[in-house]
Amino acid sequence: MSPGVATVRERVTAELRAALISGDLRPGEVYSAPSLATRLGVSATPVREAMQDLAREGMVEVVRNTGFRVTELSDRELDELAEIRTFIEVPAMGLVAEKCSGAVAARVEELRETARELVRAANTLSMTEFMRLDTEFHIAFLSLHGNRRLVEEVARLRYRSRLYGLEALARAGRLELTSREHERMVDLALARDRAGMERLMRLHIGHTRREWAQR
Structure with a gap:
């Protein structure tokens, strides 16, 4: 991965994580990578990579062929x-x-x-x-x-x-x-x-x- 791509991925991950913590991305909702990419002004690839990272952290769940569901905490x-x-x-x-x-x-x-x-x-x-x-x-x-x-x-x-x-x-x-x-x-x-x-x-x-x- 080139340094430029890594920087975009890191920025996208940080912005998506902040949106998840603040509730801007709502618990229980499913978001597609293309829709989030449009929102952030980037391509879908770094969004998919970032959301995979966030899935490993337990912040979202992968919904096959659809996108990512935001997990909710009690x-x-x-x-x-x-x-x-x-x-x-x-x-x-x-x-x-x-x-x-x-x-x-x-x-x-x-x-x-x-x-x-x-x-x-x-x-x-x-x-x-x-x-x-x-x-x-x-x-x-x-x-x-x-x-x-x-x-x-x-x-x-x-x-x-x-x-x-x-x-x-x-x-x-x-x-x-x-x-x-x-x-x-x-x-x-x-x-x-x-x-x-x-x-x-x-x-x-x-x-x-x-x-x-x-x-």
Whole structure:
């Protein structure tokens, strides 16, 4: 596979994953590769490849000769995913804050712009873009902890989540308020406030489950 094709496939996978998490692609619905390709402005080939990757992650199911059905998670499954994320992300982010100096602090400061882009995406009701940025922000932040396997596991947990209520919250102006927590994470890390970071992460994951994922 050429580098150019790989880049398209990665972009398509990221956009489709964000659309699945945000509920833009609806649970139970079947989508064909050509229809998704038209939506994304690409050929059907990278879409089929991306959806095969997402099927391996359990986000969609292959419907023979038709397309891909979006899988649905029960409330209990969503609760379990949020609980595991709390066990992993809260202490990991606390450690990033505690050790935030030098090159780590410089990288944290670079994430401030992504945090602000999240607020803009919430204000413009760009839910797929919001989820792409949200994933980018949290994975980049957690990677500063230095544990690659931890980051991979959190990524898998996040990819399995569903946030059906994002657009309704955005229209009501409430998503902007909670999305501002991302820049607060930057501030807490730069202040090396481990306890404050851990409190905010518990609150943030709570928003994700109790408000963002409401059907």
